[in-house]
Amino acid sequence: MFLDNIFSFLCGYFLKKGLDRVGISLSSLYQRYSWRKANQAWSKYESLLSKIKLVQSGWKDGAFSEDYVCVKLEDSFEIPQDIAIRLREPYRAKWESEHLKNNQQVGVSFIDPHRVSDEIGATSHQLFIRAKTFSYFDFLATNRILFLGLPEEQDFLRQRIGKQDYLHPVREFANPLSVGLSCFCENGCYLVLTHRTELPSSGGHWLPNSIFNAVGEMANSQDARCTDNGHPIISPWNTAKRGLQEEMGWKYLDIVRTSPVLHSFVWDQRDFDYKFFGYVVTSLSQGDIKRRWENAPDHESKSIEFVETRTLSQCRQVIRRILKEKNIWASEAIFCTIHSLLHLRKLRPRDLENLLSSIVALHTEKENK
Secondary structure: OHHHHHHHHHHHHHHHHHHHHHHHHHHHHHHHHHHHHHHHHHHHHHHHHOOEEEEEEOOEOOEOOHHHEEEEEEEEOOOOHHHHHHHHHHHHHHHHHOOOOOOEEEEEEEEEEEEOOOOOOOOOEEEEEEEEEEEHHHHHHHHHHHHHOOHHHHHHHHOOOOOOOOOOOOOOOOOEEEEEEEEEEOOOOEEEEEEEOOOHHHOOOOOOOOEEOOEEEEOOHHHEEEEEOOEEEEOHHHHHHHHHHHHHOOOHHHHHOOOOEEEEEEEEOOOOOEEEEEEEEOOOOHHHHHHHHHOOOOOOEEEEEEEEOOOHHHHHHHHHHHHHOOOOEOHHHHHHHHHHHHHOOOOOHHHHHHHHHHHHHHHHHHHHO
């Protein structure tokens, strides 16, 4: 009897372990399938909604792992002399009068998403980025003027571009690397949105008064997590955490209690810069978030808003609002909000497909009348 009981216990234990493993595998397969369907739905309508081009989704259940993203800081950017003379120096006094700081940031000089394993269940790819430091005014004189400059200035810069492709960063440009985060508070019940200020010194030179993500932070050398042969390895996750602290006023314990999830690496087709997008979910209340934001050291927004995302119906309403107000939503916020809702399974791929196809049909009907 005793041996029978031991045998039954062992059989039950290992059967449960086996079923748990099967359940985890099926859940992972479903997550990958859902994320693939979501990206397919997005790709049909991305030109309608945003100027953001998806370069790579995360490989493990739609999210990136820090072990498989390597941003290696190898050199520094030197702006071509003719661009400096024609565009940077004439604007320098204006930028300084607007209290812009010529700080050192991190940009992209080379990108290579490549396969590292053929084993089933293993993370199969790595995103390798060769990075460089640059001065903020060099970025304004290249990537930013390409989008916001006078027509003759834009034409001058376009002559330097060559092939317009995310796999070929423009050598003569700064090509900044940044991280954008959607923030969900009260354990995911509310999406936090910000409204960009008009002040140039606080980010208002880029789409002032527009709706943005909670966090949009450029990478810099202090975001390194280790070194490789003397070269700093920049962590986008460290950039995300610094953004939460500087732009949202989060405290050390707030950041420790949650982990940013990065799900997308993208290329901005307007000014050729690169971004990681993701989200963070916190138990902090709306009041906690607002108080911290009011005391944040680096204010880039003039107001903050909370949008309910408890139910599928409320998340669908967020998409409807984006479609209705897309002229005042930054492309960054459109992309990051939609993909974060999908990754959190607050929105299903078919919901996105149905909403987007209906709005396209309505738009086509109006044009034909």
